[in-house]
Amino acid sequence: MNKLFFILIGLLFTMLSCNSNRTQSQENQENPESQDNKAAVYESNNPLDVAFGDPFIVYDDESDTYYMYGTGGVKNGFMAYSSKDLKTWEKREQVYSADQEKSWGTKDFWAPEVYKRNGKYYMFYSAHWKNNPNNELENYKIGVAVADNPLGPFEDMTGEPLFDPGYPIIDANVYFAEDGKLYLYYSRCCYKHAVESEIADWAREKKMFNEIEESWIYGVELSADFASVIGEPVLLLRPPVSMDDQQAEWESRSVTSGEVNRRWTEGSYLFKHNDTYYMMYSANFFGGQHYAVGYATASSPLGPFEKSAANPILQKNTESGGIVSGTGHNSLLQDREGKMWCVYHGRTSKTGDERLVFLDELELAENGELKVNGPTIKE
Known part of the structure; x- marks a missing residue:
């Protein structure tokens, strides 16, 4: 019992x-x-205490550490920060300096991105090329430096830019395809690149600007050793020609606001989901309030790309009571838990004109649409 x-x-x-x-x-x-x-539940830590433009974060599995690189922090070179949790960041030493034997750049060291390959770390970056017989004001090219660990020191591979397409270029981004091919994406600078469009006609009629210069995004195959490009670059994205184009309003705000006579398509970042290639990009003046992010999709790494009707997916929130503006030049990070983050710079009315780093969650809906849950601010 x-x-x-x-x-x-x-x-x-x-x-x-x-x-x-x-x-x-x-x-x-x-x-x-x-x-x-x-x-x-994500609690924003934005803006981070990191004064970088064009931020890029890489996760190093060997050290179980995140490393951040960006524009700023040191003259004629690049600094790095490290973190274990993506919230608390430690300022590390200078990881690249132009004061080296193979340096080819003289100033304006911008937009570093670091990739690990075969046990080495490769930094792609933009700078002003010292080979400048015509004394061009914007003689920008892309270079590659290599190091044995994420904190460098990074040493230039060849002593000259990766290639010279005949016009100034910035904002390198590399995509590693499933078939083993590599692709380089970059932005042709606005400098001396006046383009006729309905926006240019409108600006002349309004007596605002005589011409409108534009930057365009190109893609080209990259050699396996990162030492050269293969074939000719392909034009992938540019600002709209027609004012009836649904992208024209947000991509032309730097012009229509009277800020500057340039329209940008820059800061590209490519990734693949299922069978679709996503290219995120920034438009408008990087130093102004209208800087914003959109994206386009394609069925192959070199397009053709179609811009999303949801653009822009990241922009200032000051018109809706927020304090963040100038949001742009993003990259993406998949953290150790698999969560996707949009890494970008922005400004706030409290912190002033200095560009600071923001991290916000990236969502990919079932219908394939991208959404950035930001900009957010720490309460």
Whole structure:
């Protein structure tokens, strides 16, 4: 009799425990902000205490550490920061300096991106080329430096830019394709690149600007050793020609606001999801409030690309009561847990004109549409 009693009591406790677990699971699904799920709710730490433009973060699995690179922090070179949690960042030493034997750049060291390949770390960056017989004001090219670890020192590979397409270029981004091919994406500078369009006609009629210069995004195959390009660059993205184009309003704000006579398409970042290639890019003046991010999609790495009707997916929030503007030149990071982050710079009315780093979650909807949950600010 006693044995049967204890068996029945044990069964009762088992049923109660199972019911409790099921109820808690249902609560977590229906209320993701319940106590057990609070750790999964993102709390913004923006802006980070990192004064970088054009930020790029790489996760190094060997050291289980995140390393951030960007424009600024040191003259004629690049600094790095490191973090274990993406919130607290430690300023590290200078990782690249133009004061080296193979340096080809003289100033304006911009937009570094670092990739690990075959045990080495490769930094792609933009700078003003010292080979400048015509004394061009914007003689920008892209170079590659290599190091044995994420903190350098990075040494230039060849002593000259990666290639010279015959016009100034910036903002290198590299894509590693599944078939083993490599692709380089970059932006042709606005400098001496006046383009006729309905926006240019409008600016002349308004007596605002006599011409409108534009930057365009190109792609080209990259050699396996990062030492050269293969074939001719392909034009992938440019500002709209027609004012009826649904992208024209947001991509032309630097012009229509009277800020400057240039329209940018720059800061590209390519990734693939399922069978679709996504190219994120920035438009408008990087030093102004209208800098914003959009994206385009294609079925191959070199396009043709079609811009999303959802653009822009990241922009200033000052017109809706926020304090963030100048949001742009983004990259993406997949953290150690697999979450995707949009890494970009912006400004706030509290911090002034200095560009600071922001991290906000990137969502990819079932219909393939991208969404950046930002800009957010730490409460």
